[in-house]
Amino acid sequence: MGLFRRTTAEEPWVPPVLGACGCEEHVEALHVVTLHRVSDSGDVTVGALVESGALRAEPAGPEPTYTQLPLTGQRLGPFHWQVHLEDEAHDLFLAGAAAALDDCVSVQPGVERVAWPEPDRLLVGAATLCPSGVLAVVARALENPRVRTAGP
Numbered sequence: 001m002g003l004f005r006r007t008t009a010e011e012p013w014v015p016p017v018l019g020a021c022g023c024e025e026h027v028e029a030l031h032v033v034t035l036h037r038v039s040d041s042g043d044v045t046v047g048a049l050v051e052s053g054a055l056r057a058e059p060a061g062p063e064p065t066y067t068q069l070p071l072t073g074q075r076l077g078p079f080h081w082q083v084h085l086e087d088e089a090h091d092l093f094l095a096g097a098a099a100a101l102d103d104c105v106s107v108q109p110g111v112e113r114v115a116w117p118e119p120d121r122l123l124v125g126a127a128t129l130c131p132s133g134v135l136a137v138v139a140r141a142l143e144n145p146r147v148r149t150a151g152p
Contacts, residue, residue, distance in 0.1 A: 013080060015059050016130045023133025024109045030139050037091040038148050044088060046139045054089040057081050057134040060123060067115050067123060076115055079123035081134045086120060092142050095119065099146035108137035 018026065031047030049055040064078030093101045102116040105124065110133060113125035124134055141147065 012062070013064050013078075013127060015080070016128060018130050018132055021130035021133055022110055022128030023130055023136065025136040025140070026130075026132040027135035027139060028132060030136055033139065033143065035092050035139070035142050036145070036148065038094055039091050041091065044092075046135075049089055049139075050135060052088065054086045055083070055135060055138065056086075057083045057124075057131045057138075064125070064127075065123070067117055076113065077123075077125065078127075079113070079115065079125045080127050081124040081129070081131070083122040083124055083134060083138050084120060085122070089142075090120070093147040094150060096150060097147045098149045099144060101141055101147050104141035104144045104147055105138055108140055111137055 016022070027046060027050055031045060031050070033046045034043045035046060035049070036043050058081070060079045060082050064080050066075050066077030067079065068075055100116070102114045102122060105111060105122060106114040110129045111124060111126045115123040117123060122138070126134060126137070129137070
């Protein structure tokens, strides 16, 4: 007679709300932080990016999502958040920078994993961060001057 193991159903992930999250910092505290552009078109504040919708975060889906690496087919995840980098946010980093934006985001507090499947979208695995905290970690990564400096 074999033993049967009953698996317990895992509670579905629910995005944390501001105040009940594990964020060290929220984007509201960074509204006046100035980010430098790659081009000479002037600087922009984090607040202006958020207010214009050029930088926004939303849950990746009702359930955390997974993605596959194109070369190996390896499945990565779970990812809890999609961060959209629209229009004027594209001038804040270089695709071939000395430090890739996704790498700079991945070392921020509360972030477990990051994938960059499209130039205007980051997938972020950060189950304990609220939307404001996710935007704050991306804004801190965009402050790094190496994301605007061409790599080798």
